[in-house]
Amino acid sequence: MGAIQILRRRHSAGDPVSENDQISTYLDAVGSALQLPRPQRRRAVEEIRNHLDDGATAHMRDGLPRAQAVALAITELGEPEFVAAGFNDEGEHGSEFTGVRRWLPVLVPVCLFTVRASFLAWSAVWILDGWTVGERTAQLHYLLGVALMGLLSYGAYVSVKRSQRDATWRWAAWACAGLALGAVALRAF
Amino acid sequence: MRADQLRGHVEMLLMAALASGPAHGYALSAELKRRSQGRLALVEGSLYPALHRLEAAGLVGSSDEEMDGRRRRRYELTADGKVALDEEMRSWEQFKSCVDDILREIP
Numbered sequence: 001m002g003a004i005q006i007l008r009r010r011h012s013a014g015d016p017v018s019e020n021d022q023i024s025t026y027l028d029a030v031g032s033a034l035q036l037p038r039p040q041r042r043r044a045v046e047e048i049r050n051h052l053d054d055g056a057t058a059h060m061r062d063g064l065p066r067a068q069a070v071a072l073a074i075t076e077l078g079e080p081e082f083v084a085a086g087f088n089d090e091g092e093h094g095s096e097f098t099g100v101r102r103w104l105p106v107l108v109p110v111c112l113f114t115v116r117a118s119f120l121a122w123s124a125v126w127i128l129d130g131w132t133v134g135e136r137t138a139q140l141h142y143l144l145g146v147a148l149m150g151l152l153s154y155g156a157y158v159s160v161k162r163s164q165r166d167a168t169w170r171w172a173a174w175a176c177a178g179l180a181l182g183a184v185a186l187r188a189f
Numbered sequence: 190m191r192a193d194q195l196r197g198h199v200e201m202l203l204m205a206a207l208a209s210g211p212a213h214g215y216a217l218s219a220e221l222k223r224r225s226q227g228r229l230a231l232v233e234g235s236l237y238p239a240l241h242r243l244e245a246a247g248l249v250g251s252s253d254e255e256m257d258g259r260r261r262r263r264y265e266l267t268a269d270g271k272v273a274l275d276e277e278m279r280s281w282e283q284f285k286s287c288v289d290d291i292l293r294e295i296p
Contacts, residue, residue, distance in 0.1 A: 043262075047214055047237050050261055054215035055233075076233050083234030087241070161247070161269075 019070040023052055026074050033084030044087050051077065102163070105173035106156040109180035113149035120146050148183060152176045199231070199239045200248075201277040204270055207249065211265035214240065240264055248273050 027045055034041045055073030060066055077083060120142040123135070159173035206212065206220045217240075218233050243249035248270035251262050266274065 044237065046260065047262060048234075050213070050259060051215050051218075051233065051237075053259070054213070058215075058219070078232040078234035082232065083237075086235050086238035089238065 019056070019066050022067075022070050022074060023049065026052070026077075026080060029080035030084050033081050033088075035084075035088045040087075048077065048083065102160055105170070105177040106153065106160055108177040109149050109152040109156055112180050112184060113146065113153050116142055116145035116149050145183075149180060152180045198281075199235060200243055201274070201281065202229075202231075203236070203239055203243065204248065204266060204274040204277065207264060207266040207270070208274060211263050213261050213263055217264070243270070 027049055030048055031041060031045050034044060036044065052070070052073050055076060056066065056069040059069035059072050064072065120139070123139040123142055153176075156173045156176035159169045159176060163169035163173060202221055203217060206217045206224070209220070212220065214236055218231070218236055221229055221231060240249060240251075244251055244264070248267060249264050250267050251264045253260050254263055255261070
């Protein structure tokens, strides 16, 4: 039996249910149905509590007594199981797109970009001692490596951002990471 | 208007409400009711998961603020959110005109 039905049944049985009891029962039911990490669960419950307070206050302004105002605010929010299910779905969906995992494809080209950029910067020191043909070739190689890895890093970044709205973009992000690794494996850059 | 008709559109409606300026969850719900003149049968409990989804996608930002001794979360549209809202509105207009064209042909 849902929390809202329990509260209605207690009401109709003449059991005095205080407004705070109603809110606590509702929030407990939502909290226990939430399958989220503790910080997210705390945030969800806090937002719902604030919503209930705001809703009850608005209904009281419209002339309802507090008990009815709270009951109406609870009904408008929906069954606790329904509310919790929305948050749980969001947690599952969100885990694919948020956190460190989502940025992994960007990490590969960015690391390679950093290494190549360091080599290129170091190669600038050679200028002081004059140039050899081999050094010129190596520096050109570093320059091309920086350009390619920079391009792939940017491509991976844009793809990850777009993947938040369209999951197919994740493939593009991983393709950028794959190309970066492939270029290194082939010793092309 | 039935709640199931809103499926897939809640995010767009929330972004549209946020386009007027930052707001708390309840204020957003009240704004949607006001703009729809109470015809929108939105179950309010579905607002927050949708807001969190928008936030995870970077389309909405949020910040905590202290109000009447309570910590409140205030949402606002990001620059990406404004672009996404424009896209959603264009897409909605196309969808609407397409459905209108089909319905117009009913004898």
